[in-house]
Amino acid sequence: MPYAFDHATFAAAAQQIDGVVHQTPMVRSPHLSEIAGVPVLLKAENLQTTGSFKLRGAFTRLSRLSDEEKQQGVVAASAGNHAQGVAFSAQRLGIPARIVMPEDAALPKVEATRRYGAEVVLSGPDVAAALTVAMADAERSGRTFIHPYDHEDVVAGQGTLGLEILDQVPDVGTILVPTGGGGLLAGVAAAVHSVRPEVAVVGVQAESAAAWPESLAVGHPVQLERLQTMADGIAVALPGEVPFGLIRDHVASVDTVSEELISHAMLLLAERAKLVVEPSGAAGVAALLEEPGIFEGPVVAILSGGNVDPLVLLRSIRHGMRAVRRYLKARVIVTDTPGSLAALLVELAATGANVIDITHSRTTTNLAVGEVAVTVDLETKGPEHCADVITHLRDRGYSAAEH
Incomplete structure (x- = not known):
């Protein structure tokens, strides 16, 4: 039968999945609320059965x-x-x-x-x-x-998440939705607007894998030639035909976020909310971090999945630490004499920074005879501490700079 994508469509899907898909928690985030200036809640779909929506x-x-x-x-x-x-x-x-x-x-x-x-x-x-x-x-x-996003039944099923959000946060003002092929964004937007058409539903893509902005601009799906993002869950080159019309008609905008902001969001969610999400699942929070004051509250950010490979999680957390200046890579020039490296380590210890890794090279260009370039990876306490480390080394006579 033809799809109307009205409230009855999504209510029927919700009844069909009842007992199999469970209602995931809605977690209040005081930290993000403070950043945004409005209440921010996290729809923890990363805790869904199978780990995603x-x-x-x-x-x-x-x-x-x-x-x-x-x-x-x-x-x-x-x-x-x-x-x-x-x-x-x-x-x-x-x-x-x-x-x-x-x-x-x-x-x-x-x-x-x-x-x-x-x-x-x-x-x-x-x-x-x-x-x-x-x-x-x-x-x-x-x-x-079974297409991952380009089918009416799939969109209807994903839209049940929108109905849940309305049940849990009836006065929601903005919903931030990680977006790849468009099934989740289309379903949530259409389901929410079947009850409350004034809610702003915003899609979020990784800027290096963002097919939707151009597609919406020209009026039809446009395939990207290249994708390069840690957020593999939303790395889709060609938007779906079925979601396209719903997104065009119901979505306020599709915004893009950098890899740095995605990793920052993952770090924040792990530290502040005690929630482990995959890179794609953190995209909505990344959008909030980029422009915290523009969204009408209460804001609900969908954490779309938590199936992250441990190695990817490790790299992402390190990337996030560097993005918020809690991870510093510094290049320091020392003399090529016994004891020079030990003396540098003593000075680094005096700053309170923790050495993660260290390499040195005698063949780097722009080095004088008798000089060694030492590159150190450091855990720090934030931007001010990073600056203090560089200043301390320079005050001790070292040629030091962020690398």
């Missing part, structure tokens, strides 16, 4: 397949979150599932998908290649292809 759309889509389609099985492609959502849903509904994942997909995500009972096929360098393989598999095998 993707379960909502996946279960809605799979539960509406015909008996014949269910018996034939499904195939999907994903780097992680959609894979787990489809695998869990298929297991729950007794449907055979095959998931194509990129060859370099994070091991924890691959193993989680297998634990939910799906057959995992590793193929291709990225999600776009995996999608091609999965669609070809569907044509060949008769399995139903």
